[in-house]
Amino acid sequence: MASRIPVIAGNWKMNTDLESGINLVKEIVALSNAVSGVDKIVCPPFISISSVAQSASGSTVQVGSQNVSANSDGAFTGEVSTSMLRGLVSHAIVGHSERRALNGETSEQVAAKAIAAAEAGISPILCIGEDLSVRKAGNAATFVADQLEASLAGYSDWNSLIVAYEPVWAIGTGEAATSEQAQEMTAVCREVVRKLAPDAADSVRVLYGGSVNSGNVAELLTQPDIDGALVGGASLKADEFSKLIAAAGSK
Ligand code: 13P
Secondary structure (H helix, E strand, C coil): CCCCCCEEEEECCCCCCHHHHHHHHHHHHHHHCCCCCCEEEEECCHHHHHHHHHHHCCCCEEEEECCCCCCCCCCCCCCCCHHHHECCECEEEECCHHHHHHCCCCHHHHHHHHHHHHHCCCEEEEEECCCHHHHHCCCHHHHHHHHHHHHCCCCCCHHHCEEEECCHHHCCCCCCCCHHHHHHHHHHHHHHHHHHCCCCCCCCEEEEECCCCCCCHHHHHCCCCCCEEEECHHHHCHHHHHHHHHHHHCC
């Protein structure tokens, strides 16, 4: 199996203000800076990115955004472009299920965002995942494969891509996928990459997200196709997030 450096990425969502965001990243740096063998990423709200990046500068903690515009500039009220983020972030989450559900983002739009990010030297963390009705109907694998393929239409910068399988039913519910379920679906994601870019499939990192915490992370990380986690709630507590980093660092 290809050796892939695990990733622990924290999606702060619409949490933290400027002061608490700065404090949070400083605590994470204090607890986790020395842990090696894992890529550590925090994704604060846009308004805090600059200050959080400043606080993390010189550390091993990287900063990402939670979204990015596919457009370069112009009349797009409220949007943030890659050129605004360049130099501040190393990664950008695209296609999170909350944005797909609440903002109506389509896979076509997600693909355009991923391409724009990669072109700016920002690694996309591309999210896909089925909801409960799809899973109950037994269609999770087909749905996720189709959603990922559509979200990668026209994408070609395979070295920078990170995929995050996040089943909607596991997000914020406290009910994580079992490690078997997560393995099965991250393997599906890897096979989609293999179909599109055979040479890249064994090096692209595929993360699991959905109620990851210090109690379940080790078991999830034992799975061969799970290369880390995209974390919501547990990323808002420095000690908990640092435990996830420590677990992945020793994978
Ligand atoms: P939770 O870890 O809070 O379930 O959120 C997962 C998520 O949506 C990360 O992007």
